[in-house]
Every structure is written in C-alpha cells, then in structure tokens.
Amino acid sequence: MLFISNGVNMIMDPTKNVKIESALPNTKVVDKSKVTKENFILNVQNLSAWYGTTQVLNEINFDIRSHQVTAIIGPSGCGKSTLIRCFNRMNDFILNFRTSGSILFEGQDLYDPNVDPVEIRVKIGMVFQKQNPFPKSIYDNITYGPRILGIKDCNTLNAIVEESLEKAALWEEVKNKLKTNALSLSGGQQQRLCIARTLAVEPEVLLLDEPCSALDPIATAKIEELIQRLKNNYTIVIVTHNMQQAARVSDHTAYLLLGSLIEYGETKTIFTTPTKKETEDYITGRMG
Amino acid sequence: MNNSVAYDLSVLIQKQKQGERLFKIAALAAVIISLGTLAALVADVFIDGLPRLDWKFISSFPSRKPQEAGILAALAGSFYAIILTALVAVPIGVGAAIYLEEYAQKNWFSRFIELNVANLAGVPSIIYGLLGLDLFVRAMGLGRSLLAGSLTLALLVLPIIIITAREAIRTVPLSIRDAAYALGATRWQMIKDHVLPLSLPGILTGVILSVSRAIGETAPLITMGALTYVAFVPTGPLSPFTVLPIQIFNWVSRPQKGFHACAAAGIVILLLVTLFLNAAAIFLRNHYQKKFSARSL
Numbered sequence: 001m002l003f004i005s006n007g008v009n010m011i012m013d014p015t016k017n018v019k020i021e022s023a024l025p026n027t028k029v030v031d032k033s034k035v036t037k038e039n040f041i042l043n044v045q046n047l048s049a050w051y052g053t054t055q056v057l058n059e060i061n062f063d064i065r066s067h068q069v070t071a072i073i074g075p076s077g078c079g080k081s082t083l084i085r086c087f088n089r090m091n092d093f094i095l096n097f098r099t100s101g102s103i104l105f106e107g108q109d110l111y112d113p114n115v116d117p118v119e120i121r122v123k124i125g126m127v128f129q130k131q132n133p134f135p136k137s138i139y140d141n142i143t144y145g146p147r148i149l150g151i152k153d154c155n156t157l158n159a160i161v162e163e164s165l166e167k168a169a170l171w172e173e174v175k176n177k178l179k180t181n182a183l184s185l186s187g188g189q190q191q192r193l194c195i196a197r198t199l200a201v202e203p204e205v206l207l208l209d210e211p212c213s214a215l216d217p218i219a220t221a222k223i224e225e226l227i228q229r230l231k232n233n234y235t236i237v238i239v240t241h242n243m244q245q246a247a248r249v250s251d252h253t254a255y256l257l258l259g260s261l262i263e264y265g266e267t268k269t270i271f272t273t274p275t276k277k278e279t280e281d282y283i284t285g286r287m288g
Numbered sequence: 289m290n291n292s293v294a295y296d297l298s299v300l301i302q303k304q305k306q307g308e309r310l311f312k313i314a315a316l317a318a319v320i321i322s323l324g325t326l327a328a329l330v331a332d333v334f335i336d337g338l339p340r341l342d343w344k345f346i347s348s349f350p351s352r353k354p355q356e357a358g359i360l361a362a363l364a365g366s367f368y369a370i371i372l373t374a375l376v377a378v379p380i381g382v383g384a385a386i387y388l389e390e391y392a393q394k395n396w397f398s399r400f401i402e403l404n405v406a407n408l409a410g411v412p413s414i415i416y417g418l419l420g421l422d423l424f425v426r427a428m429g430l431g432r433s434l435l436a437g438s439l440t441l442a443l444l445v446l447p448i449i450i451i452t453a454r455e456a457i458r459t460v461p462l463s464i465r466d467a468a469y470a471l472g473a474t475r476w477q478m479i480k481d482h483v484l485p486l487s488l489p490g491i492l493t494g495v496i497l498s499v500s501r502a503i504g505e506t507a508p509l510i511t512m513g514a515l516t517y518v519a520f521v522p523t524g525p526l527s528p529f530t531v532l533p534i535q536i537f538n539w540v541s542r543p544q545k546g547f548h549a550c551a552a553a554g555i556v557i558l559l560l561v562t563l564f565l566n567a568a569a570i571f572l573r574n575h576y577q578k579k580f581s582a583r584s585l
Contacts, residue, residue: 090466132461148474194467197471
C-alpha cells in the first residue's frame with residue numbers, strides 16, 4: 001500500500017500508516033505477529049570481547065525480550081557501551097577488537113561471517129550519547145537513511161519525515177522549519193531528531209547509549225516519556241549510568257560489573273530484592 | 289609583607305617588565321624587517337613594471353625588441369598548464385587521501401607511505417623535472433609538450449594535495465561517521481555523503497595553494513624542456529609551451545634595460561595571479577565553512 005499524499009502540502013493525516021517495510025528494498029518484511037511479548041528477539045550467548053589482549057566482556061548470557069525496555073546498568077568502564085555496540089556491529093570499526101560467543105538476532109548469529117553488518121544496522125538502530133545530527137537540514141537528516149536504502153520518491157520521503165518526527169514527539173515543534181539546519185535545535189530536540197532519524201529506517205530494535213546524559217532534566221523527561229511510547233512498536237535496549245532512570249524506564253535490567261553480567265531480571269526485582277550482593281552494593285550506592 | 293629571603297620584589301618586577309618590553313620590541317622589529325623587505329621588493333617591482341603593463345603587453349608575443357615584447361604566450365601556457373595539472377593532480381591526490389585515511393589498514397606499511405609522502409613534499413622541484421624528462425618526455429614519448437609539463441607539475445603538487453586532503457578528512461568528527469554507519473550506510477556512502485562535503489573547504493584550500501605553488505615553478509619545467517622563446521599560444525596538449533616564470537627569467541637574463549622592465553611587468557602579473565588564487569582559496573574556504581558550519585558539534 002503506497003501512501004498517496006495531497007500534493008506538496010505537508011499537512012497529512014498522521015493516522016494513515018505508511019507501509020515503510022515494503023518501501024525499503026533491502027530489508028526483510030518481518031511478520032510482526034510472530035514476535036510477541038514472550039519472544040526473545042536478541043539472545044546473548046557466552047559473549048566475550050577483547051580489545052587487543054584486554055578482555056572487556058566475560059561470558060555474558062542473557063536474552064532481550066521484544067517490545068520491552070531492557071536497561072543495562074553498571075559503573076563506568078564495566079563494558080556497557082561495548083556490549084551495546086556489539087548488538088549492531090559498531091565495534092567492527094575498532095582495531096584489534098574480537099569477540100567469542102554469539103548474539104542471536106531473531107535466530108541468526110550476528111557475528112556469522114555471512115551476515116552483512118550494514119543490513120544489521122538498519123534493523124538494529126542506535127542513538128548515541130552525544131547528539132550527532134548531520135550538519136544538514138532537519139528534513140535531510142531524517143531522509144538520509146531511507147535515501148541510502150533507495151527510496152527516491154518525494155511523497156514517500158515526506159511521509160516518512162512526518163511519521164518519524166511524530167513518533168519522536170518532535171513534529172509539532174519543527175513542522176514549519178523542516179528545511180532549517182538541524183544544529184539550530186536545542187540539545188534535547190537534537191537528540192529527539194536523532195531518534196526520529198533512526199526510526200525513519202524502521203528498525204526493530206533501538207539501542208540507546210546513555211541518550212540523556214548530555215541533556216537537562218526536562219529534556220530527559222521528554223525522552224523517557226518517548227521511550228515508554230516507543231516500546232509498543234520497538235524493542236528498546238538502553239544503557240544508563242543513572243539508576244533512577246533505569247528504574248523508571250525499563251522492564252528488565254542487567255547489571256554489569258567489570259565485564260561480567262552479575263544479575264539480570266525484572267527491574268522491580270533487581271531494585272527491591274536483588275539476589276547478588278554486588279548488585280545490592282551498587283543499587284544502594286555502597287559501591288560504584 | 290615580611291620577607292625572610294634577601295630580594296626586593298619591586299626590583300624584580302621592574303626587571304621583568306623591562307624584559308617584556310624588550311621582547312615586544314624585538315618581535316615588532318622582526319615583523320617590520322620581514323614585511324618591510326617584502327614591501328620594498330614589491331614596491332620596487334611595481335614601480336618598474338606597472339608603467340610597462342598595458343593591454344598591448346598582455347596580448348603580444350615576445351620579440352627581439354623590448355618595446356614590442358609581450359607576455360601572451362607565457363600567460364596562455366601557464367593558464368593551460370595549471371588547468372591540466374589540476375585535472376590530473378586533484379582526483380589522484382584526493383583519491384589517494386581518501387584511500388589512505390579511510391580504507392588502508394593502519395600498519396607499518398601505511399605509516400611508511402605517510403612518511404614518504406611527507407618527504408616527497410620537500411624534494412627539490414628540479415628533481416621532479418628530471419623525473420618528468422625521463423618518464424613523460426622520453427619514455428612515454430610525449431615530447432617537450434604541455435602535457436608532459438603538466439604531468440610533471442602534477443607529480444610535484446601531488447604530495448601537497450594528499451597531505452592537505454588527509455588533514456581535511458581527519459577533521460570530520462567521529463560522531464558524524466558513527467551516525468552514518470548506525471543508519472546502515474556503507475563505507476563509501478559515508479565518505480561520499482558526509483566526509484567529502486565536510487572536508488571540502490580544507491581540500492579546496494589545499495588544491496588552490498598547490499596550484500599557486502605550481503604556477504611559480506621554473507626549474508622543473510626548464511629541465512623537462514619548456515621553451516624559453518615561444519611566439520605562439522599552445523595549440524594543444526602536445527604542443528610546445530612556455531610559462532610565466534620562464535618568460536620572466538628569459539627577460540631578466542637579457543642585457544637590454546627594456547627587457548628588465550618587461551620582466552618587472554611579468555612579475556607584477558605573476559604576483560597578481562598568485563594573490564588572486566590565494567584570495568579565492570580563502571574566500572571559498574570561508575564560504576564552505578559557513579555552509580557546513582557545526583555550531584554545536
């Protein structure tokens with residue numbers, strides 16, 4: 001079903017859903033009905049990682065449930081960012097990085113030699129700690145992803161822009177200035193723009209690497225609210241050093257310490273009755 | 289304030305202030321001497337050359353008589369040589385910089401190449417002339433032509449372009465690259481859509497600076513066989529040619545005073561062209577920096 005817009009006018013009915021999956025040629029159309037709340041969309045199996053000879057991740061085992069928010073917490077240097085960057089193969093760019101073990105995404109090992117990391121990054125999107133919009137217009141930022149996938153039609157692109165900005169709770173604020181430079185937005189708006197940009201390629205998983213650490217409390221609150229809305233349609237993995245944020249936002253939490261997974265469970269349980277002493281020490285502030 | 293050590297603070301401060309004043313004067317003197325000498329030389333050339341500079345001078349060919357000599361052949365030769373040089377050196381230089389910066393593995397071999405490119409930038413230009421003579425004029429059979437001269441100049445400016453292009457590419461922040469990769473861009477897409485546009489100001493500056501250098505090169509072109517007396521505009525890439533510095537050199541070595549005035553006028557033109565090219569470099573760089581300005585990167 002192709003979206004038919006009413007001409008150049010950008011005021012379109014946001015309830016009309018554009019079937020982006022069919023518009024993106026390289027991505028498999030995933031039957032979303034098969035991925036239910038009980039399914040695990042990502043399975044981390046015995047994952048270890050090294051930068052050269054230094055081991056940074058040690059036999060990590062846990063599963064990420066789809067359409068839920070999973071938080072990864074831990075003190076600085078425990079390997080949270082390394083772990084999350086393994087999910088979309090961003091660590092490939094680091095020299096002397098190697099892994100052992102596997103990460104299954106919908107049943108397929110991400111580190112299998114036949115897997116194309118470029119395709120993975122479309123399906124598993126990432127938002128970074130410091131907002132990094134391209135120094136282009138808001139419109140060009142959002143349409144970059146779809147355009148490199150081959151979408152050229154103006155109407156489709158316009159629809160994608162509106163839908164992504166709506167999903168990122170930014171449409172109302174920028175709908176009249178889509179052609180202005182993205183860097184003229186505030187920090188919080190830029191981060192929401194980065195989220196919208198990632199959503200424009202219709203990923204299944206959103207990796208958020210400390211998305212609010214560079215933002216003020218009000219912008220942080222807006223993004224946390226956004227995460228709660230997004231989890232209905234996407235699986236979200238969030239790395240945060242802010243425990244209160246993890247407690248507010250996530251359904252499941254994983255606690256990492258010095259590269260090892262100490263405990264993983266429902267957020268409520270981890271924060272009220274943790275089973276491991278190290279977890280309790282971290283949560284109560286006795287350590288870290 | 290009580291001082292148990294035997295020194296007077298105010299005397300020390302006086303001495304420091306004197307030292308600072310002396311240093312300031314010395315620095316100012318250095319500026320005056322260097323800029324003053326340059327200004328004196330330029331003024332001298334302009335005084336000798338400006339009266340001789342007129343439309344007839346620019347549009348005539350050289351001749352035995354100083355009053356009838358003109359710079360057209362050299363001007364045309366320089367113009368075509370620069371265009372050909374840029375056409376060859378820029379794609380190769382920028383391409384090499386992209387490869388070395390983005391694709392090449394960072395091992396001893398790439399460091400070796402980096403070291404050698406830096407060395408090549410400092411090799412005396414006459415060596416390039418000898419290389420051009422053997423490789424382009426003789427081995428490739430191009431003869432003492434405009435094309436052979438341009439290729440020689442291209443080799444000369446290639447290291448400069450590679451180095452400045454690499455520097456420009458390095459200034460593109462990692463955050464932009466990460467953002468592009470995270471959206472599913474391939475390496476080439478990331479380079480084409482983000483790295484190249486953002487490094488364009490730096491690359492342009494490097495290109496224009498290397499062109500201004502090439503336009504003043506005399507030794508390599510004389511070595512590979514550019515003529516010193518040319519009374520025609522180059523007819524094609526394989527035609528013989530001359531360039532501005534060679535023409536000036538030719539006039540300066542003649543005994544008649546009239547030719548010295550011609551040389552001065554030629555120098556004025558060369559200076560104006562170089563100034564124009566540098567101004568263009570600065571203008572273009574500022575324009576593109578504003579266009580791609582990162583206000584909060």
